[in-house]
Amino acid sequence: MSQGSEAEKEYVLERESELxxxxxSSPVSVLLLSGTVEVFGTELAxxxxxxxxxxxxxxxxxxxGCTLKLMGSPEVAYISRETPMVLYLNTHIAVDQIRHRASREGKMGxxxxxxxxxxxxxxxxxRLLLNYAIRMNRRLCYVETDVGQGSLCIPGTMGITPIEGPADPVEGFSNIQPMIFHYGHNSPSPNVKLFINIINRLAAVFEKKCEVNEKFRVGGCVINxxxxVDGQGYKTLVEVCKAFKADAVLVLDNERLLNQLEHDLPQEARILLLPKSAGVVxxxxxxxRATREEKIREYFYGKKGLLSYFPFTFDVKFSDVKIYKIGAPVVPDSCLPIGATKEDGSTTLLPVQPDKELVNSLASVSMATSSEDDVINHNSAGFVCIMTVDMEQETMSVLSPAPGPLPRKILLLSEVKFVDIR
Ligand SMILES: Nc1ncnc2c1ncn2[C@@H]1O[C@H](COP(=O)(O)OP(=O)(O)OP(=O)(O)O)[C@@H](O)[C@H]1O
Ligand SMILES: [Mg+2]
Structure with missing residues (x-):
């Protein structure tokens, strides 16, 4: 049921329903007038x-049940009673049972x-599972392995973050300090070996966190x-499950995938099929593509209509940095000398000489202090975007969230580009 003008409208929701x-283009304000309501697991005040x-x-x-008031002109606003939320809640309860047992028996969550x-x-x-865990006073890790549409940092990265409070209903998990690793592409396909290498690194970081913190050991992690999910994509998914020794795999709306995983994962892993919500857009x-660009813009300038950041642009001398790409191009067999075997260069550091081609490239500032320092296993201090390259002065100007100079010398180039049009 709804009443009121287009710009201001009240919605009365019955129990177990959602708006x-x-x-x-224009923002919409939402006010909870009575009852209780949550956005993906976070209760509104x-x-x-x-x-x-x-x-x-x-x-x-x-x-x-609740009454909500909407102010503004949304593109779509409707009430649905058809939601899988009861199933999702039951899944959370089952997952939390594993935490109870982990706490009782001193095991991993x-x-x-x-x-x-x-x-x-x-x-x-x-987000829902993390929020529900937080509401049970758990502490846990969120691991993001989606290099295209991930939520922790810019595209081309993977990361892990401790979650210690609920997501903001509007901004999501914002007050977090993730540990981010550079991958450099927005799909796992261009460098599967590097992708799997980073997955294993994330799993090691998670295990370390569990070793030193009892609450996080019990809370476990949620991995996006x-x-x-076909071909190589499926293989990388299996690697994610294996690296983290997944004990629960929730498959949304894909029976075929469920079947494949049941066949390929160890018996201890419980694999569950869940329906997709009709609300997913x-x-x-x-x-x-626009979402990926927006994510990069947000990294430098803050969220639209919310926080504004003021990034810095400064010059960096070519001699002050070392630029690398990870992964040597694959040489076709036909180009190899007779008898030579192909070397796998997927995780090799390739030095890059600065030139105009680098304009609009994103680069990660590696925490590694030298190229001998196992660079791919080091996390990123942050990201810069190369704005201009001056071959005469041998400098380049970079857009950076922090003022110069750069905290480290090693820059890892990403294939992901950003054209800064404000
Ligand atoms: N019940 C719902 N009602 C309205 N919108 C929803 C609902 N559930 C999810 N959405 C929205 O649908 C969009 C897609 O959902 P989500 O990002 O979770 O899908 P995904 O499977 O992670 O997508 P991707 O494959 O791109 O990573 C998001 O903008 C999300 O906020
Ligand atoms: Mg997603």
Missing amino acids: RLEVA KRRPYEFQSGAKVAFFTWH PRVVIAGSVDVGKSTMC TCGW SRSRTVR
Whole structure:
């Protein structure tokens, strides 16, 4: 039921229903007038306006009923009673049982992998499970392995972060300090070996965290994956499950994938099929590209309509940095000398000489102090975008979230580009 004018409208939600909202160009404010409601697991405070910016797609789910007021003109706003939330809650309860046992018996907490094709609500499921765990006073890690549409940092990266508080209903998990690793492509396919190498590194970081912190050991982790689940994509998914010794794999809306995983994962892993919510909004290739660009813009300038950051642009001398790419180009067999065997250069550091081609390239500032320092296993201090290259002065100007000079010398070039049009 709804009443009121277009710019201001009240929605009365019955128990176990949700209001789905898609925001077009102008922001929409949402006010909880009565009852209780949550956005992907985070409860809204009463009578406090929450402003959702253009592009936001959210569901306000109520367990016991509520009245919401919307101010603004959303692109889409409708109530649905058809939601899989009861199943999702039961899944959370089952996962939390593993935490109870881990606490009682001094064992590891659950390592939960969320899998499925694109646009099935994987990232939303991660947020929901993390929020529900936090509401049970758990502490746990979130691991992001989706290099295309990941939520922790810019595209072309993977990361891990401790979660110690609920996500903000508008901004998501914002007050977090993730440890980010450079991969350099927005799909696992260009360098599967490097991808798997980073997955193993993330699993090692997670295990270390569990060793030193009892609460995190019990809480375990939630691992997001990318939606490429065929061929090599499937193989990388299996590697993720194996590296983290996943004991729960939640497969959203893909029976075929469920079957394959049941066949290929160890018996200890419980694999569960869950339906996708009809509220999940599909994104075209163009929208995905725009989302990736927005994520990079956000890294330097802050979230649209929310926080504004003021990035810095400064010059860096060619002699002050060492630029590398990870992964040597594959040499076709026909080009190899007779009798020679192909060397795998997937994780080799290749020095790059600065030139104009580097303009608009993103680069990670590696925490490694020298190229002999096992660079690919070091995390990133941050990212810069190369804005201009002056071959005469032998300098390049970079856009950076922090003022110069750069904290380290080694820059790892990403294939992901960013054209800074403000
Ligand atoms: N119940 C819902 N009602 C409205 N919008 C929703 C609902 N569930 C998810 N969404 C929205 O749908 C979009 C896609 O969901 P999500 O990002 O979780 O899918 P995904 O499987 O992770 O996609 P990808 O394959 O791109 O990683 C998001 O903008 C999310 O906020
Ligand atoms: Mg996702």
